[in-house]
Structures are given as C-alpha cells and as structure tokens.
Amino acid sequence: MISVTNPQWLRVVVIICVLALAFSVGARAQKPHSAPYTWKSVQMVGGGFVDGIVFHPTQKGLRYARTDIGGAYRWDDKAKVWVPIMDWVGYKDVNLMGVESIAVDPSDPNWVYLACGTYSNPNAPNAAILRSHDRGKTFQRTDMPFKMGGNENGRGNGERMAVDPNNGAILYFGSRQAGLWRSADHGATWSEVKSFPNPTQPPPANAAPGGFGGRNPSVGIIAVVFDPLSGSRGKGSSTIYAAVSVSGQNNLFKSADAGVTWQPVADQPTQYRPTHMILASNGTLYLSYGSDPGPNRMRDGGVWKLDTGSGAWTDITPDKPDPNNQRAFGYAAVAVEAQHPQTLIASSFYRPGGEEIFRSTDGGKIWKPIFHNGDSSGVYDFAIAPYVARTPIHWLFDIEIDPADPNHALFTTGYGGYETFNLTDADVGKPTKWSVMTRGIEETVALDLLSPPQGAHLITAIGDYGGFVHWDLDRPAAEGNFDNPHFGNTTGVACGESAPNVIVRVGRASGNRGGGNIGYSLDSGKTWQPTASTPQPNSNSGHIAVSADGATWIWSLGRAGSYYTRDRGATWTPCAGLPNNIRVIADRVNPQQFYGLALFAGKLYVSMDGGANFAEQNLNLPGGLPQPGGNRGDGRGGQDQIYATPGKQGDLWVAAFEGLYHATALGSNFVKLEGVQEIHAFGFGKAAPGADYPALYLIGVVQGVRGIFRSDDTGRSWVRINDDQHQWGLLLQITGDPRIFGRVYVGTHGRGTVYGDPVRREH
Numbered sequence: 001m002i003s004v005t006n007p008q009w010l011r012v013v014v015i016i017c018v019l020a021l022a023f024s025v026g027a028r029a030q031k032p033h034s035a036p037y038t039w040k041s042v043q044m045v046g047g048g049f050v051d052g053i054v055f056h057p058t059q060k061g062l063r064y065a066r067t068d069i070g071g072a073y074r075w076d077d078k079a080k081v082w083v084p085i086m087d088w089v090g091y092k093d094v095n096l097m098g099v100e101s102i103a104v105d106p107s108d109p110n111w112v113y114l115a116c117g118t119y120s121n122p123n124a125p126n127a128a129i130l131r132s133h134d135r136g137k138t139f140q141r142t143d144m145p146f147k148m149g150g151n152e153n154g155r156g157n158g159e160r161m162a163v164d165p166n167n168g169a170i171l172y173f174g175s176r177q178a179g180l181w182r183s184a185d186h187g188a189t190w191s192e193v194k195s196f197p198n199p200t201q202p203p204p205a206n207a208a209p210g211g212f213g214g215r216n217p218s219v220g221i222i223a224v225v226f227d228p229l230s231g232s233r234g235k236g237s238s239t240i241y242a243a244v245s246v247s248g249q250n251n252l253f254k255s256a257d258a259g260v261t262w263q264p265v266a267d268q269p270t271q272y273r274p275t276h277m278i279l280a281s282n283g284t285l286y287l288s289y290g291s292d293p294g295p296n297r298m299r300d301g302g303v304w305k306l307d308t309g310s311g312a313w314t315d316i317t318p319d320k321p322d323p324n325n326q327r328a329f330g331y332a333a334v335a336v337e338a339q340h341p342q343t344l345i346a347s348s349f350y351r352p353g354g355e356e357i358f359r360s361t362d363g364g365k366i367w368k369p370i371f372h373n374g375d376s377s378g379v380y381d382f383a384i385a386p387y388v389a390r391t392p393i394h395w396l397f398d399i400e401i402d403p404a405d406p407n408h409a410l411f412t413t414g415y416g417g418y419e420t421f422n423l424t425d426a427d428v429g430k431p432t433k434w435s436v437m438t439r440g441i442e443e444t445v446a447l448d449l450l451s452p453p454q455g456a457h458l459i460t461a462i463g464d465y466g467g468f469v470h471w472d473l474d475r476p477a478a479e480g481n482f483d484n485p486h487f488g489n490t491t492g493v494a495c496g497e498s499a500p501n502v503i504v505r506v507g508r509a510s511g512n513r514g515g516g517n518i519g520y521s522l523d524s525g526k527t528w529q530p531t532a533s534t535p536q537p538n539s540n541s542g543h544i545a546v547s548a549d550g551a552t553w554i555w556s557l558g559r560a561g562s563y564y565t566r567d568r569g570a571t572w573t574p575c576a577g578l579p580n581n582i583r584v585i586a587d588r589v590n591p592q593q594f595y596g597l598a599l600f601a602g603k604l605y606v607s608m609d610g611g612a613n614f615a616e617q618n619l620n621l622p623g624g625l626p627q628p629g630g631n632r633g634d635g636r637g638g639q640d641q642i643y644a645t646p647g648k649q650g651d652l653w654v655a656a657f658e659g660l661y662h663a664t665a666l667g668s669n670f671v672k673l674e675g676v677q678e679i680h681a682f683g684f685g686k687a688a689p690g691a692d693y694p695a696l697y698l699i700g701v702v703q704g705v706r707g708i709f710r711s712d713d714t715g716r717s718w719v720r721i722n723d724d725q726h727q728w729g730l731l732l733q734i735t736g737d738p739r740i741f742g743r744v745y746v747g748t749h750g751r752g753t754v755y756g757d758p759v760r761r762e763h
Contacts, residue, residue, distance in 0.1 A: 046416025048443025098150025117148025154293030156397020174221025290330030301330025316364025446747020455524030496550025531569025685736015
C-alpha cells in the first residue's frame with residue numbers, strides 16, 4: 001500500500017493529475033480536422049446583376065465581369081465559361097463581394113485590379129482595392145480610407161478605375177464620396193488627387209430614401225479614361241478625363257498635365273448625369289447620359305460625342321426622350337469598335353415599349369435599332385438559361401464590343417446578360433442572334449434549401465428569381481424557374497417527410513405572371529398550382545411547414561400569425577396558442593406534431609393535434625438563454641432556429657447563434673454541445689455508413705475555426721469540409737442530401753448555391 005501522506009508520492013500524484021488535466025483540456029480545445037471536398041455551383045446561370053464587363057484591349061479572349069454582390073469573374077476562353085476569382089473571400093470580408101470597378105493593364109495582360117466594397121452606409125467597413133499579377137488567381141490587398149457602393153445607385157456606371165496605358169504602375173480611381181485617388185505603384189499605395197474639383201449634389205428627387213436599398217445615394221466619379229496618344233511608353237499619359245455623376249453643373253473634367261491640375265471641359269452638356277464614357281482610337285470621346293444614375297428610372301438622357309481635338313460637342317442621341325410626355329427614359333451605356341472609331345452601339349434605360357440597343361456606323365449620324373426593327377429584329381437564344389425567357393431585358397448598364405472581334409458584343413442585365421457573334425449583320429439588314437452569356441456566373445441569394453427524400457435532389461428558394469427544381473445539378477432547369485405561381489422571392493419551401501411528392505412553397509408573386517403567393521406540387525415539383533385561398537388577402541412571404549404525411553400545412557406569416565390548412569389551401573385556420581412572429585416546423589416522423597420557438601423569451605411551443613393548438617413549454621438551455629441584439633448574423637440565415645431530426649420523433653436541435661443544443665426526446669432537457677461557438681446555418685444529411693443518426697452540417701465557428709462542418713457522431717466531433725479557397729463570403733443556408741452520404745448544399749448571398757461531395761480516396 002502507498003501512503004498518500006508521503007510527500008514524494010504526493011508530488012507524483014499531483015504531477016500525474018496536472019498532466020491528465022492538461023491533456024484533457026488540450027483534447028477539448030483541439031481544432032477540427034479537415035476533410036477534402038470537391039465543390040461545384042448548382043447551375044442556374046446568371047440570376048443576378050452583372051453590372052460591368054471589361055475586355056483586355058490587346059489580349060484576345062481575356063475579359064472580366066463584375067457583379068453587385070457576388071464578386072468578380074474571369075472568362076476562360078478555352079473552356080468557354082466564366083471562372084469566379086473571389087471565392088476565397090471569407091465571412092469577415094463579405095463587404096468585398098460587391099465589386100465597384102475592374103481595371104486591366106493595357107500593357108501587361110497579367111495585371112487586374114478590383115475595387116471592392118458593397119455598401120457606403122455608416123455601418124459598412126471601408127473598402128479595399130485588390131491587385132493581381134496572375135489574372136486573378138491570387139490577390140494582394142490595399143485597404144482604402146473610404147467606402148464604396150458596389151450594390152448602390154450607379155453601380156452599373158463606369159468604369160471608375162483605370163490603368164495608364166503608357167505606364168502600368170499608374171492607376172486612378174474615382175470614389176463616391178472621397179474624390180479622385182491615384183496610385184503610382186501598381187495599386188499598392190494610394191493618395192488623394194486634391195486638385196480634382198469633385199462636384200457634389202443632393203440625390204435625385206425620385207431616389208429611394210438613402211439611395212438604392214436604403215443606402216447612401218452619392219455616386220461620385222463614375223469613369224476615368226486616359227488618352228494613350230498624349231504620352232509616351234514608360235512615362236505615362238498627360239491627358240486624363242474623369243466624369244462625375246452630377247447634373248446642372250460641370251460633370252466632365254480634363255487634366256492635360258498628368259493629373260496635376262484639372263479643368264472642366266468647355267461647352268459640355270450638363271442637363272443630365274454621365275453614365276458611361278469611352279475614348280475612341282481617333283480621339284473622339286463618347287458619353288451616355290441619364291437624369292438618374294440608375295437603377296431608379298431615368299426621365300431623360302442622351303448620347304453625345306466630343307471631338308477632343310477641336311473641342312466641339314455633338315448631340316448624337318439615337319432616340320430622343322420626351323420627359324414631359326409618355327417617353328421618359330435615359331441611356332445607360334455606349335461602346336465603340338476598337339478598329340473603327342465611327343462604329344458605335346448604345347443602350348437605353350427604362351425605354352417605353354421595350355429596351356433597345358442602337359447601332360451606328362457613321363459616328364452617330366444614323367442609328368439602327370437592334371431589337372425593334374421589323375424582320376431584321378434581333379432574336380434571343382435562352383438555351384443556356386431557360387428561365388430568363390420569362391423576364392424582359394432590363395438594366396442594360398453596360399454594353400461592350402470585343403476589341404478582337406467586331407462581330408462579338410455583350411450587354412449586361414439584371415440576370416446576367418447576352419452576347420452576339422454576328423453583330424455586323426445588323427449593318428446589312430439581317431437579324432442578330434443574342435444568347436445568354438453567363439455560363440459559369442451564379443449570383444443568386446439562397447433564402448431556403450430543400451433536399452427531399454425522393455424526387456429531385458435539390459429545390460432552391462432564392463431571391464428575385466423564385467427558385468428551381470434541380471433534377472440535374474449540373475444543368476439549368478429546362479422548365480425554368482417556379483411558375484404557376486411565378487415568384488420574385490421564394491422565402492420558404494418544404495415537403496412531407498414520408499410524402500415527399502407533396503411540396504409547398506411561399507413567397508411573393510412577380511409581375512403579371514404571379515397567381516398568388518403560395519404554390520404547391522403533388523408530383524415532386526414537376527407541376528405546380530396555386531391554392532384556392534390564402535389566410536388573408538395580402539398574405540405573402542413567411543415560412544411554410546408540411547406535416548410528415550403531407551396532409552397539413554402551416555404558413556407562418558410573422559406579425560400576421562400562423563395558419564394551418566388540411567385541404568390544400570381551400571380554407572385556413574389560425575393556430576391557437578401560438579404567438580405572432582413564430583416560425584413553425586414539422587416533426588419529421590409524427591404528422592400530428594409541430595414545433596415553434598421563441599428563443600429569447602425561452603419558450604418552446606408544441607402541437608400534438610396537427611397544428612390546431614399549441615402548448616407552451618419553458619425552454620431551458622444550459623448556461624441560460626441568449627440575449628437579443630448585437631450581431632447575430634444575417635436575419636435570412638439559419639441561426640436562432642429550431643430543427644427536427646429526420647427519422648427521429650421528438651428529436652430536436654436548437655441552433656442558436658452562439659451555440660448548438662440537442663434534446664433527444666420531446667420534453668427532455670437540452671444539452672449544449674462542446675466546441676460549437678457560432679452558427680449561421682444548420683442541417684441534416686444521410687448518415688455515415690454504419691451510423692444510425694443523420695449527419696449534421698453546420699456553417700459557423702467550431703473550436704475557433706470558421707468554416708463549413710460535418711459531424712457523423714451526433715455533434716461530438718466535427719470535420720471542416722471547405723477550405724480557405726472556398727468560402728464564398730456570406731453563407732445563409734445549408735442542408736445535406738438524405739440519399740447521398742457526405743453531399744451538402746450551401747446557399748450563399750450572391751454566389752448562388754454550391755454543392756460539395758467528399759473526395760473519394762482510392763485504395
């Protein structure tokens with residue numbers, strides 16, 4: 001027997017205990033392992049606003065695209081697909097995903113620069129300029145002392161940033177609120193050009209409060225152009241032009257001494273704002289104008305040219321608006337053919353009777369319409385993205401002619417854009433063919449995801465474009481997006497767990513193809529129909545729950561309460577005992593059970609009679625209830641919600657923003673899982689081989705590591721399944737596939753929906 005009173009043995013015991021405790025703490029604090037995954041985009045194609053295209057002037061096939069919330073892309077001319085170049089942007093840098101401008105170096109095609117910053121409101125972080133010398137494969141970053149507005153008014157104007165064609169180290173950038181800035185070291189450092197006049201004015205009278213989406217309306221300097229004939233190689237260009245989005249005062253300025261001093265260009269039109277500017281090879285400067293920077297409606301506008309040699313201005317507007325009559329519209333962009341400076345195209349903005357592209361081969365004396373020209377009218381090819389056939393072209397903020405091919409032109413829209421390869425046919429009275437040009441670009445926002453136990457593997461609920469039934473993840477839905485009813489936003493989608501052919505979606509109807517704000521399918525999403533009625537005449541959006549057998553649907557309408565139907569929407573009844581602003585979910589096994597959560601109030605609501613009545617229970621979480629307020633992630637994400645486990649009756653999870661809690665049986669106490677520190681989305685997938693519990697998926701922070709995680713052992717351990725090159729900015733939704741172990745679907749804010757599969761190791 002060993003006496004513990006012996007000091008020597010006591011010291012040994014103490015040392016052993018300390019080491020054991022240290023090992024235990026270290027084990028708990030161990031960072032999660034990584035599991036290699038392959039990632040692909042679920043194919044919708046476009047689905048968001050591509051607001052700018054930039055061609056390299058001399059490198060054939062090299063071009064870039066920028067989007068307002070989904071980052072930037074480079075065209076892969078060999079694969080004929082757009083390649084995302086900002087998927088490495090993480091959650092803390094999500095503001096970079098709105099790209100304000102792109103610039104290329106005319107003398108070195110490897111250089112590309114991105115001006116990044118989505119919002120300029122007081123709560124937004126300052127912007128950054130990214131520079132790359134390998135065409136966007138890797139970037140270096142310079143933080144700027146001001147904000148940008150890649151998703152604000154005038155985001156399709158431009159380009160704001162330009163590289164001196166005679167000295168690639170020199171760049172200029174026109175900001176919204178902080179004037180003109182210059183770099184002389186390839187964008188590594190910047191200084192303000194304090195001599196620039198930088199005129200300002202209040203927002204347009206018809207602008208939404210605070211600008212587009214409630215954000216700052218100041219648009220500032222929208223375009224910078226160098227005259228390459230004004231300087232010499234290596235020394236730089238002496239003549240620079242900068243256009244500012246103001247009206248009623250000078251808005252075009254010129255420097256003849258390499259940016260040292262600036263003067264307004266004489267005799268310029270000031271009755272509207274510049275929207276686009278380009279310098280032709282013969283020294284003619286072309287500008288498009290609108291009364292508003294867009295995307296608000298323009299009431300007036302035009303296209304003008306300046307002979308930079310003589311200083312003479314000419315109004316070459318193709319179709320003159322009449323702001324006092326029924327033909328109020330403006331012009332969004334103008335482009336010129338590289339080798340033929342008299343050949344132009346220009347795009348209208350909110351033109352009554354349909355948007356138009358005009359073409360001139362004589363410097364703007366005579367114009368021909370492309371799309372409204374009788375038998376010679378341009379035709380559309382929607383094959384790459386069938387859903388766009390239901391949406392007229394709009395927001396033609398940018399239009400470009402390929403400098404290497406005068407037959408190739410592109411224009412952007414609110415869902416990507418179109419391109420033609422027979423543009424010059426318009427000159428001989430033949431129709432041009434315009435195809436969707438956005439293969440590889442995915443810019444939708446996921447508001448909900450559903451992976452049913454049978455049928456299509458994925459159904460997406462997205463903003464602006466409704467959503468899709470994805471029978472093939474790698475090809476766009478042949479039938480297009482949801483119809484009958486046709487939604488703008490789809491905010492919720494659900495199916496019966498044991499009757500997955502019954503699928504219900506809710507949202508907000510879009511245009512005259514609406515047909516209501518709720519639709520259902522009885523054949524796994526092959527066909528849809530609206531319900532006969534709604535809980536209230538204006539019921540829209542919210543969330544939907546479908547009982548396991550598909551017979552009962554509960555529509556949670558926020559402040560309007562929750563209602564159930566058992567006759568496919570013919571009648572609706574309020575759910576008794578359930579407060580407003582409660583999101584209801586269905587038990588995945590028992591069709592009579594539904595749940596609702598008031599997280600911050602500490603209340604769990606349970607219905608045992610198919611949603612007719614809910615009973616209130618106290619929600620007891622280890623460590624106490626979370627507190628509302630502060631930064632709890634994006635309100636459209638999957639945090640602070642309750643989830644029911646597939647195949648397990650009464651088995652519930654609470655995914656609070658700061659922790660994950662699990663109760664194995666209804667009424668039992670919730671247990672907090674160690675290591676999960678932050679949650680933005682949560683979901684389930686097929687169990688691992690040999691396991692009897694679904695795999696868990698989580699977006700957030702585990703043991704200090706941010707990422708996308710999977711757990712195969714009920715949350716006791718986690719593996720990170722993404723890497724630093726696959727972060728996609730802000731992530732809102734996640735769900736695993738109930739039929740394929742390891743497959744996961746991730747809904748992003750502006751980079752579409754991506755899906756991942758484990759890398760299969762060969763033995």
